[in-house]
Amino acid sequence: MKNVKPASFFESSARVRVAKLVDAGSFKEFCPPQLRRTSPHLARLNAPVAFDDGVAVGSATLAGHKILIAAQEGKFNGGAVGEVHGAKLAGLLDRGVRELPRAVLLLIDSGGVRLHEANAGLIAISEVMRAVLRCQEAGVPVLALVGGACGAFGGMGIVTRLCNEIIMSEEGRLGLSGPEVIETVQGVEEFDSRDRPLVWRVTGGKVRRALGEATYLVDDDICSFRSVTAELLCRYQTKPLAPVDIDEISAEHARLTERTKRFATARDGREIFQASGFVDLDEVSLLPVAKFNQQLLESL
Amino acid sequence: MNINRLLDRLFGSGVHSISIEENFLHGSAVIDGREVAVIGTHEHAAIDSALALAVSASIIGVIRDDLSRGSSPRPIIFMVDTQGQTLSRHEELLCLNGYFAHTAKCVDLARRHGHQTIALIHGEAVSGGFLAFGLMADRICALPEAQVRVMDLKAMSRITKIPYDRLVDLSADSPVFAPGAENYWRMGGVHEIWSDDSDWLSCLSALLVVADVRDRRAILGVERGGRQNAAPIAELVANAL
Amino acid sequence: MNQPSENPIIWDTQMRNCAGRLDRGAAFAHGREVSTDDITKLLEAVIEPGDRVCIEGNNQKQADFLSRSLLKTDPSRVRDLHLLQSVLALPEHLDIIERGQVSRIDFSFSGQQAGRLAALVEQGRITIGAIHTYLELFSRYFIDLTPKVALIAAQAADREGNLYTGPNTEDTPAIVEATAFKNGIVIAQVNEVVDKLPRVDIPADWVSYFVKAPTPHYIEPLFTRDPSHITEIQILMAMIAIKGLYAEYGITRLNHGIGFDTAAIELLLPTYAAELGLKGKICTHWALNPHPTLIPAIEAGFVQSVHSFGSEVGMERYISARPDIFFVGRDGTMRSNRAFSQAAGHYACDLFIGSTLQIDMEGNSSTATKGRIAGFGGAPNMGSDARGRRHASPAWLRAGREALRNGTMPRGRKLVAQIVETNREQMQPAFVERLDAWDLAESAGMELPPVMIYGDDITHIITEEGISNLLLCESAEEREQAIRGVAGYTAAGMARDRRMVENLRDRGIVRYPEDLGISKRHATRDLLAARNIKELVHASGGLYTPPRQFRNW
Amino acid sequence: MEQFTLSYKTSPRLQEGHPPQLCGVVASGNLEVLVEPLDSADLCLIEVNTSAPGFRLIWEAVLSDFVERNRVAGVRISINDAGATPAVVGLRLDQALDAYRSAV
Incomplete structure (x- = not known):
């Protein structure tokens, strides 16, 4: 059908994201749904299970580059990480160390640890963290793509920041504690989770890009995610990833220290936008992505 | 246990030089004649960006010092006592997860530079704060007072809408959601639990004998029966044809 | 004297x-x-x-x-x-x-x-x-x-x-x-x-x-529907409405009730309806509040005129910038008028389509439930045949021909459609043997059960199962089966006489998506001209300013 | 959760060689449908695992209409449901079977 909009990353399921991101028909799934490796812990708590436990992992090519890819399903239990889900992610990254693909892509859409199996989820996330670092040590870049309704929070927010690149859409969110949690514990004055514009000004794609946390901001369509990813894969082909050394870590340390000083009292993304050279702060939220990126570039 | 008494018991009274600045501590101690670095938190610290930076800076400092001195990399003992991350809009805006990831990268860098890493949980070990460095260590040990958890059962009941009593019943034979170092031990997430009567100094020196940088926690989980799925599934994915 | x-x-x-x-x-x-x-x-x-x-x-x-x-x-x-x-x-x-x-x-x-x-x-x-x-x-x-x-x-x-x-x-x-x-x-x-x-x-x-007043008077953004909440089922129903009703009768003058079902129709005009070649042939003149979900259809040139009962928060700048479409004063702001728009909807529109909570087997529909006296608003006027109407239009004439039973005097007929999912959330059936309105009438001492639209005013019922044309039914029994025939897996639907429904289907009285050439597979959210509020803002060229609670940026 | 398996004797057998297909997501008011080949050539086997107990009769009506409508044998269909309405169930089943038929 004509007149149909390009497939939205935000709206699509994890499987559709994968299918449309990689070269057509190239996705080969590991531990696929028909193996029925569902969560025994959800079942014991009488909660619905999913055949893939909320994450699809496999290999594919993207613009001809061999990659490994994982996609979390945000609609299933908020993309939360349980034992099986986490093991699939960790296993994929282990495979990365062995197979040395051009990159491992993580399509992150998760609130973090799954409460029904919280201990298993927490350990799993730390295993995923270590596996990401092992991949990178082996010279395999790990890229995070964030643009789903659950964003990347909790432990998966940390995993995202371990990645070599973070490609975000404006709709995506990245943080540690969700606004609801902060509101529940600290009160609505601290963070009004129902003030959605505020939530996006604190955790959304644009503020993350302005801070330099996200390395790319793209439109909310799978094609845009694909073209930036393809570009990055080419770049890693020409210039392979070198393991992080102490100078790089120290530079990151200086950058974060500087941020803490510079925004010592900031509580609203408007302060970040202002510091990034945006003048009309009311307009920032509605700026098309290309324009936002251009203005950001000009102010640097 | 009072932090000074705890440090004395761990590293011997008067022979360590560990300074305590509010809920951050760092310094060095000697075990079996070998210098070790000690870095960590106490008083159930809520970890914010400043504290994450302090821990990171200490790790970087240890790596740099040993590099410049040309000495063999010192083991690093992480003292873990955290109620989790600081819950604040300001910290979220700054991307606290980015600071935590930085700390985790520092631990990993230390490992790659040959520093052994050992985490000692001496108070609370809760979610995000635990992930940043405690759970990144080669060996994770719980001291008797350790409380390891993501969330208590009352809160979990409220959020999952599963009755509290049912959760208590189910947690009796499943370690996957209820708080407790014992549960983490069964799942391989904690390597050792030290009792009050054991000689902690010899426990520590035993750990320092063999360095093992592999992450074998999933396999431990299978061996100890608390986490049967993780290892086989990771294996399946890692090696599927 | x-x-x-x-x-x-x-x-x-x-x-x-x-x-x-x-x-x-x-x-x-x-x-x-x-x-x-x-x-x-x-x-x-x-x-x-x-x-x-x-x-x-x-x-x-x-x-x-x-x-x-x-x-x-x-x-x-x-x-x-x-x-x-x-x-x-x-x-x-x-x-x-x-x-x-x-x-x-x-x-x-x-x-x-x-x-x-x-x-x-x-x-x-x-x-x-x-x-x-x-x-x-x-x-x-x-x-x-x-x-x-x-x-x-x-x-x-x-x-x-x-x-x-x-x-x-x-x-x-x-x-x-x-x-x-x-x-x-x-x-x-x-x-x-x-x-x-x-x-x-x-x-x-x-x-x-x-x-x-110390604070500006309160205005409720009552007609704003966030497209992100529109479901595939609502899109399927919208496809059925466009192809099986709007295109069929060539409906140009109409009124939509509030709700996600009708919002879905509005958002399918520039995509699905345009694809069917219906631009200029349907939905040109409206009695409608300025629904934000109508923006893409207006921008696509589907709409020629909209008269409104009231306004809608956030639509002011957009309306002012589209004076060819809306009724705008020389000062640049719209003038709404509920009484005139209600009269217009009653006499000058050929179709009313809206949702309801319950429909009984005679086609009576009601939003009344026990313990809630909600009233009617404008739906009964919009949703009834205007017996005082005399001017003709093709849609009105065709409906009149279909309704003609006894006698020879030709008449026109307004189209009144109900669009509902057979089951609402929690498996609450939309089709019932007896309306809750009876209980409410009893408990509140009302003289009549509060019926929103009477069965004999309804001409079509649309559900995800299909569309029933009640005008063509020859008897009360046929009518009842035509209603059960689209009532899906509700108890009322499962009680249908399958043979009779198949017969109604053969005569085009009950039509399922496959009878209309609609593939359920195509009912995806990608058909929506805007999938969220932000896309509506972009479609309006930045003129629409949604209230805070509808924004996530 | 309520679980049950329904078995329909039907024909014709779908051509072999289709890879399994998964459609839909387990989320409130939604479901996932997994379609796989089945050895029994004259059966359509449907396993339901639903979070909303007490609607078995409606499931049976929806599923038998689905089998009637599509007439496929040699398939095994597995459903994880989180309280979807019959309309959504029917839509998802049709989508899943479509995807299965067109996948090679």
């Missing part, structure tokens, strides 16, 4: 009474202007026990400050009131009843206060005169329910007391006209007092008093 009567008839009692009230009120006013602090005293001075009072409470615009002020009056002086409300929207409206200052109420719609109202009725603390449709209540303002005091809301007043209502004119003209010309008192709360108004909607001569 003509002896002068001992007691000559006095013909101007009402005028004298009004003059008396104005004299008493003068103590608290400077000309027509009343200061904010004096409003309660003014109300006590001009309202008399037993007065019929209209507190302007429309679907959207609320005279909220005057409602709160009425609550501060002395109940021993301001009492026995008879409220005449088109909408009971604010908690304050019920608070006044609870304070014992009101003895009787006539209204059209109660929305959020439906539960509280039902409780007050059951406790015997209020008598309901009748539940009306909007046009019906406005009509009675001019016959036997003329307000003595009208408390209204306007955007601005000038020093003389001329009023500018802004885009949310809504009920104001109808209320003021009835009150001002039958010796009543008109009191307006305004957001601002200015030297010169952009335009005069109500002349000062009709206004007794005006007061600047």
